[in-house]
Amino acid sequence: MATKRDYYEVLGVQKNASKDEIKKAYRKLALQFHPDKNPDDKSAEEKFKEATEAYDVLSDDQRKSAYDQFGFAGVEGMGGGGHDWSNFRGMEDIFGDGGLGSIFENFFGGGGFRRSQGGVRGGANLRYDIEIPFKDAVFGTKVEIQYSHNESCKTCKGQGTADGSGKKTCPTCRGSGQVRHSQGFFSVATTCHSCHGEGSIIEKPCNDCGGSGTKKTKQKIMVTIPAGVENGKRVVIPKQGDAGPNGGPSGDLYVFIRVKPHEYFERQSYDLYCAVPISVTQAALGGDIHVSTLDNKTIKVKIPAGTQNGKMLRIRDEGVPWGNQKGNLYIKLMVMIPDKLSRRGKELLEELAKVEGQNDNPKPIPLSQLADA
Numbered sequence: 001m002a003t004k005r006d007y008y009e010v011l012g013v014q015k016n017a018s019k020d021e022i023k024k025a026y027r028k029l030a031l032q033f034h035p036d037k038n039p040d041d042k043s044a045e046e047k048f049k050e051a052t053e054a055y056d057v058l059s060d061d062q063r064k065s066a067y068d069q070f071g072f073a074g075v076e077g078m079g080g081g082g083h084d085w086s087n088f089r090g091m092e093d094i095f096g097d098g099g100l101g102s103i104f105e106n107f108f109g110g111g112g113f114r115r116s117q118g119g120v121r122g123g124a125n126l127r128y129d130i131e132i133p134f135k136d137a138v139f140g141t142k143v144e145i146q147y148s149h150n151e152s153c154k155t156c157k158g159q160g161t162a163d164g165s166g167k168k169t170c171p172t173c174r175g176s177g178q179v180r181h182s183q184g185f186f187s188v189a190t191t192c193h194s195c196h197g198e199g200s201i202i203e204k205p206c207n208d209c210g211g212s213g214t215k216k217t218k219q220k221i222m223v224t225i226p227a228g229v230e231n232g233k234r235v236v237i238p239k240q241g242d243a244g245p246n247g248g249p250s251g252d253l254y255v256f257i258r259v260k261p262h263e264y265f266e267r268q269s270y271d272l273y274c275a276v277p278i279s280v281t282q283a284a285l286g287g288d289i290h291v292s293t294l295d296n297k298t299i300k301v302k303i304p305a306g307t308q309n310g311k312m313l314r315i316r317d318e319g320v321p322w323g324n325q326k327g328n329l330y331i332k333l334m335v336m337i338p339d340k341l342s343r344r345g346k347e348l349l350e351e352l353a354k355v356e357g358q359n360d361n362p363k364p365i366p367l368s369q370l371a372d373a
Contacts, residue, residue: 004072007054015068019059026055066127073232074256123150123214123242125251132225134262135294138272138320140227145255150214150242156206158247160213165204170195198246214243223255227321228270231259265294270320270327275334276301283307283335291331293318301331309335 008015011025029051031037038044057063057075066074128147136143152158161167169175173192177199180189191197205211223235234256241251265274276291286305290298301313311333319327341349 005050007058007067010050010054011058013058017058022055022058026051026059062127070232121244121246122249123244123251125254126241127254127256129256129258130223131258131260133260134265134267136225137229137231137257137259138227138267138294140229140321141225143223143225144220145223146218146220147253148216148218149240149253151217151219152243152247152250153206153209153213153215155208156213158213158243158245160206160209160211160246161202162204162206165202167200167202170199170201173199175199213245213247221253225257229257229259230267231257233257262294267320270322271330272319272327273330273332275332277334277336278303278307280335280337283309283333293329303333307333307335309333 008017011017011022011029013021013025017025030048033044033048033051035041035045035048057067063075126147126149128145130143130145132141132143153160156162170177170192172194173179177192177195177197178189179192192199195201202211206213209215219240221237221240223237225235229235234254237253237255239250240253243250265272267273272294274291276289278289282289282303284306286303286307289301289303291301292298297318299315299318301315303313304311313331313333315329315331317326318329338345
């Protein structure tokens with residue numbers, strides 16, 4: 001698909017739609033555009049994929065919340081916004097009441113919505129949001145975070161079975177993980193409700209995890225924030241998401257970064273900007289001033305004589321680091337007019353006005369000159 005459409009538009013539901021409404025809307029589209037019903041129809045195939053991706057995000061509370069807040073950028077790498085069909089999850093029971101079920105696996109070449117018999121399913125990716133100071137985003141930092149995730153049970157090593165026991169083949173699906181039904185003019189398969197698609201049943205569940213193979217635990221980790229990171233970007237921590245069932249690999253942790261605004265500095269790409277006040281005499285006569293940079297260095301800046309209000313000075317290599325280089329620091333000079341004058345100061349300015357003269361009939365300044373300033 002050349003242009004990605006809004007997920008709510010794809011399913012034809014409102015933003016406040018319930019999970020049942022989202023599921024019902026997806027079922028209707030899946031039945032309409034499924035490739036088995038539309039052989040050799042690429043348009044139907046694309047619509048089927050589009051609807052499936054939309055459902056995958058909107059049916060998951062965490063991803064739906066991220067999508068509602070940040071759009072496609074909020075679900076990148078989390079099952080949406082650049083969909084990874086090989087790791088698609090959450091579709092096992094959508095048509096458990098006699099709908100399409102896992103015939104989707106056949107369409108995607110067995111990569112499917114759950115592991116095939118004998119395969120291993122990976123754990124879910126997780127998202128964590130942090131806010132860091134402007135300075136830390138520019139120069140990089142390390143942040144300790146604490147979050148909860150599913151960890152592989154140490155007692156049963158993720159298998160879910162008690163010590164010395166094993167699993168037996170599911171009598172309902174006979175190990176296939178699917179139960180097939182005839183519906184209309186084609187055969188459909190649904191996830192087996194006895195074994196939930198695993199193909200086997202645990203006879204004696206592990207006492208520690210209750211047979212799930214995972215336990216919810218809190219974890220602290222140190223996250224390295226690279227220098228120059230921008231607001232809204234993310235850092236991926238491999239294998240720190242939820243552990244997969246049956247000892248499957250863990251998903252990843254996505255740390256999304258929000259940068260606090262700075263009181264004096266702002267950023268554009270790799271350049272930093274700030275404004276510095278100077279006096280009327282400094283602007284007229286020129287001279288040197290000392291300015292503090294973002295990393296608390298003090299640098300000497302030369303002000304040219306005759307400086308106009310708003311003039312921008314460029315200081316090389318005092319901006320945002322990138323690779324082995326740095327951006328620039330731009331200082332905007334703001335000429336401050338005193339609102340109160342001493343008697344002597346007033347006398348001197350009046351004398352200056354007599355010496356230099358003043359224009360009592362000024363003409364407008366061309367806008368082009370203002371833009372250059």
